[in-house]
Amino acid sequence: MAQIIDGKKISTQIKDEVKEQVAALKQKGIDVTLAVIQIGKDPASTVYVGNKKKACEYVGIRSLAYELPEETTEEKLLELIRELNDRTDVNGILVQLPLPEHIDEQAVIHAISPLKDVDAFHPVNVGKIMIGDYDFLPCTPAGIMELIASTGVDISGKQCVVIGRSNIVGKPMAMLLLQKNGTVTICHSRTKNLKELAASADILVVAIGKPKFVTADMVKEGAIVIDVGINRMEDGKLCGDVDFDSVEPKAGYITPVPGGVGPMTIAMLMKNTLHAAKLQHNLA
Ligand code: NDP
Numbered sequence: 001m002a003q004i005i006d007g008k009k010i011s012t013q014i015k016d017e018v019k020e021q022v023a024a025l026k027q028k029g030i031d032v033t034l035a036v037i038q039i040g041k042d043p044a045s046t047v048y049v050g051n052k053k054k055a056c057e058y059v060g061i062r063s064l065a066y067e068l069p070e071e072t073t074e075e076k077l078l079e080l081i082r083e084l085n086d087r088t089d090v091n092g093i094l095v096q097l098p099l100p101e102h103i104d105e106q107a108v109i110h111a112i113s114p115l116k117d118v119d120a121f122h123p124v125n126v127g128k129i130m131i132g133d134y135d136f137l138p139c140t141p142a143g144i145m146e147l148i149a150s151t152g153v154d155i156s157g158k159q160c161v162v163i164g165r166s167n168i169v170g171k172p173m174a175m176l177l178l179q180k181n182g183t184v185t186i187c188h189s190r191t192k193n194l195k196e197l198a199a200s201a202d203i204l205v206v207a208i209g210k211p212k213f214v215t216a217d218m219v220k221e222g223a224i225v226i227d228v229g230i231n232r233m234e235d236g237k238l239c240g241d242v243d244f245d246s247v248e249p250k251a252g253y254i255t256p257v258p259g260g261v262g263p264m265t266i267a268m269l270m271k272n273t274l275h276a277a278k279l280q281h282n283l284a
Contacts, residue, residue, distance in 0.1 A: 001248070001249055002225070002247075002248045002249070002250075002251040002252055002253055002254040003151070003252065003253045003254075004248075004253075004254060004255075004256055005147050005150060005151065005226075005253050005254065005255045005256075005260060006259070007143075007147060007255055007256075007259055007260040007261060007262065007263045007264045008259045008263050010146060010147060010150055010264065010267075011143070011263035011264045011266065011267035012263075012267075014146065014264075014267040014268070014270070014271060015055060015058055015059050015267050015270055018059045018061075018267070018270045018271055018274050019058065019059040019060055021274055022059050022060040022061055022274060023060055025274075025277060025278075025281075025283075026060065028281075030277055030281055031062050031089070032060070032061045032062065032091055032273060032274055032277040033061065033062040033063070033064060033089055033090050033091050033092070033277075034052075034056055034061050034062070034063050034064070034090075034091065034092040034093075034094060034118065034269075034273045035063075035064040035066065035084045035090050035092065035093045035094070036049055036052055036053065036063055036064070036065055036066065036094050036096065037066040037068065037077070037080065037081075037093070037094065037095045037096065038065075038066070038067050038068070038096045039068050039069075039070065039072050039077065039095075039096075039099055039100055039103065040068075040069070040070035040100055041070070042098070044232075045096045045097075045098075048096060049065070049096050051266055052094070052266055052269060053065060055266045055267070055269070055270055056270070056273075059270050059274075061270060061273055061274070064090065066080060068080075070100055071100075072100075072103075073102075073103075074102065074103045074104060074107060074108070077095075077103060077108060078107065078108070078111050081093060081095070081108065081111045081112055082111065084116070085111075085112070085113040085116060088280075090116065091116060091273055091276040091277040091280055092116050092117075092118035092272065092273040092276045092277075093112050093113070093116045093117070093118070094118055094119055094269070095108055095109075095112070095119075097168075109121045109122055109123075110122065110123065114135075115135075115276065115279060115280060116276055116280075117136060118136060118139075118269060118272040118273050118276055119136075119138060119139065119168075119269075119272075120134070120136040120137055120138040120139075120172075120272070121138065121167070121168065126167070126172075129172055129175055129176075130175060132179050135275065135279060135284075136272050136275065136276070137172070137176065137268070137272075138168055138169075138172045139264075139265045139266070139268040139269045139272065140168065140169050140173075140207075140228060140261060140264075140265045140268075141169060141172045141173040141175075141176050142176070142268045142271075142272075143261060143264025143265050143267065143268045144173060144176075144205060144226050144228070144261060144264065145176050145180075146264060146268075147226060147255060147260070147261065147264060148203065148224060148226070151224055151252075151253045153202075153203075153224060153252075153253075155177060155180035155181065155182045155203065156180060156181035156182070157181060157182075157183065158182050158183065158202040158203050159182075159183055159185070159200050159201050159202045159203070160174075160177040160182035160183065160184045160185070160201060160202070160203040160204075160205070161184075161185045161186075161187060161197055161198055161200065161201035161203070161204050161205070162174045162177070162184065162185070162186050162187070162205045162207070163187045163188075163194070163198065163204070163205070163206045163207065163208055163213075163214070163241075164187075164188065164205075164206065164207035164208045164209075164228070165186050165187075165188045166207065169207040169228055170186060170188075170205075170207050171186070173205055173207070174186045177203065177205075182203065185197055185200075185201075194218075195217065195218050198214060198218040198219065199217070199218050199219060199220055200220065201219075201220060201223055202220065202222075202223055202224065203223065203224045203226070204219060204220075204223050204224070204225050204226065205226040205228065206225070206226065206227055206228060206229060206240075206241040206242055207228035207229065207241065208229065208241050209229055209230075209231065209241065210229070210231070210241055211229070211231040211233065211239045211240070211241065212239060212240075212241070212242065212243035212244075213229075213241045213242070213243075214227075214241060214242040214243060214247060215243045215246050215247065216243070216246040216247050216249075216250050219247050219250050219251055221250055221252075222251070222252035223250075223251050223252055223253075224251070224252060224253045224254075225242055225247055225251040225253065225254045225255070226255050226260070226261065227240035227241055227242040227244070227254070227255050227256075227257050227260060227261065228240075228241065228261050229241030229242070229257065230257065230258075230262060238257055238258050239257060240255075240256075240257030240260070242254070242257075244256065244257070
């Protein structure tokens with residue numbers, strides 16, 4: 001039987017620490033502020049943005065919501081970002097992805113000031129992560145590192161397999177595991193021997209977006225299994241990329257969906273926004 005890694009509990013601890021520090025900054029006259037931009041009304045994005053606003057309220061971060069219509073032009077969005085970059089009372093800027101097709105995602109990511117880039121998607125921040133000298137870490141991989149740390153298992157020398165190579169999860173995840181001296185393999189849709197590779201992992205991180213893709217035969221006895229996937233099933237329930245029922249008896253540690261990685265992503269966003277405010281006030 002695996003130990004369940006309780007992302008809800010760990011994320012609350014992180015948010016409580018952030019809350020204290022946000023209050024301390026308020027004492028100094030700094031009102032930590034996050035601008036959240038959503039274009040259109042994609043239902044999943046609306047849920048994520050709602051959760052981010054709720055977390056801001058919890059930790060005492062002021063959130064500015066920009067809910068713009070689907071037909072907003074790229075130029076208008078870039079103009080708003082430039083305005084927010086220039087505002088000294090705004091510490092973090094987050095543009096909820098995905099964007100409508102007529103807007104170039106990369107142009108938007110490039111437009112956000114790296115100092116306010118609390119998602120850590122800007123190439124400057126991505127580059128800093130590569131060399132291990134960073135201000136911000138992308139929220140999901142950073143949250144996963146906290147979850148792994150909570151097990152007490154040392155990553156150094158462990159076989160780490162990351163399934164998925166997206167810019168927001170898989171690639172930075174691999175980099176962070178490497179920085180902690182894991183021996184890292186990245187798998188993707190063209191990987192030939194995925195099953196064997198996954199089954200060799202002491203630490204297995206799955207971020208592909210395919211419900212219950214990883215089954216017990218793909219997991220090593222006692223492994224740490226981190227399920228990043230969020231898939232909405234026909235019955236409306238959420239399900240991960242790991243077949244929890246079959247994998248849980250075999251794994252050493254496992255994250256549930258919901259209540260695993262998801263809440264950590266948001267807690268790390270709060271942490272990044274606090275850090276952005278400190279950086280901008282030379283308090284970091
Ligand atoms: P992407 O769609 O950007 O990337 C998916 C990756 O999975 C790709 O690299 C793809 O390979 C790989 N892949 C797809 N099918 C297979 C397969 N059959 N075998 C091996 N690899 C495969 O997804 P994201 O990284 O953005 O998200 C992944 C999942 O995590 C989603 O369910 C998403 O909702 C969830 N998510 C959850 C978050 C949280 O806070 N819990 C945050 C962000 C995402 P290739 O590159 O070859 O196409």
